[in-house]
Amino acid sequence: MIHVLGIDIGGTKISAVVTDQNGTKKLHRMVSTKGYLGKDHVLKTLKVLIQEIKNEFSAEIKAIGVGTPGYVDARLGKVIYSCGIIKDWVEVALAQELGQLFQLPIAVENDANAAAIGEGWLGAAQDMDQYMVITLGTSLGGAYVNGSGGVLHGYGWCGGEIGHSILYPNGKECRCGQRGCAELYLSGTAIVNRFRELGGISANCEDVFRAMEQKDAKALVVREEFVDDLAVLLISLQNILDPQAFIISGGLIHTKKHWWDNLQQLLSSKSNSGVNINVLPAQLLNLAGSLGAARIALNLVEHNHESLS
Ligand SMILES: [Zn+2]
Structure with a gap:
């Protein structure tokens, strides 16, 4: 069974879920974003949250997906611009920074896009x-x-x-x-x-x-x-x-x-x-973003499997 971590960075809360490849939720955590404290604070909160989940979850997590406010270059996994939900949330190379720290493939997507992917995977837009x-x-x-x-x-x-x-x-x-x-x-x-x-x-x-x-x-x-x-x-x-x-x-x-x-x-x-x-x-409401983020993480893992086989 493959497990991935999906994270949705919202204006007030950061929501994280661990799912398997069928979308079954194995763990769910929420912490305050406190975006007004700025980029460094949010990045630190994110890293602590990921580390805690990795320590707590017994099976191996194969990839991480992140949904974030702002314009996101999904190819580079980088926030290009955002308009103030999180202070200074501009030019944030999330995939690079988290990838180096946790040695895992990281996918990053705009939060509304992640939520849409979630609804398509497990919610109102299935099929x-x-x-x-x-x-x-x-x-x-x-x-x-x-x-x-x-x-x-x-x-x-x-x-x-x-x-x-x-x-x-x-x-x-x-x-x-x-x-x-x-x-x-x-x-x-x-x-x-x-x-x-x-x-x-x-x-x-x-x-x-x-x-x-x-x-x-x-x-x-x-x-x-x-x-x-x-x-x-x-x-x-x-x-x-x-x-x-x-x-x-x-x-x-x-x-x-x-x-x-x-x-x-x-x-x-x-x-x-x-x-x-x-x-x-x-249908998924508050969980759409984190589940969508888990789906894009899963895409990375499945893509890797395909290219190895
Ligand atoms: Zn306008």
Whole structure:
């Protein structure tokens, strides 16, 4: 039995799983990322975590996969750029650094891509040839997977970054320098901000959804706008990529009872007549990233076996 370690570096937590080649989970650990402390701190936390797991897990781990925020050169296993979730998380040669220390093959992938690979391996997109995973969390991410070509990385390793596709020309100013980026309208943060703009009082996203449940007029406007924007984005993506399904992931999927039916109705009324848009909830949720990272680690091992045989 081959065992691999999959690690997902998130904004608040680092999640690690050991699996066998069937994806059976043998061990799961979580530690705080504390990304605000910067690159050196996160790297040290990562190394300590890997060493502890290696010490604790009785069988041999054959490879490590890592999912991380930012633009990732998956060929070199290096984070090229990221926009502040982890301080100074730029030019991080993860595969080289971890490979030298642990003497293991290391695969590195963007976190949204890793989550999409996870959903395809063990989750909602099993057996699908072409699909797109949309992550609706504190920010908006995406990853397009094509069975024959794998994840769409793009020329500059930022393919699938739908959060910065423009939804409103001349709209709100984004931290990326553009205006009207989709992330400013479609994320947990956006929902809270919009509710407050309308005069609503909320500390977090749950407050807004609670207000929705109580038929608060401002919260209902927020929902209407959110669903409308999401439908527009999905219809555009459907026309560009024509995936078999969109898998919706991220923290907001836990609130889907408030907006799922409205979204389905809008999709069928707004999309062009020849298009059938299939939208499904993610299955692996918080584990998608680490399981996807385990899958890319396994790819390395299986590839090595193939080239040796
Ligand atoms: Zn932007």
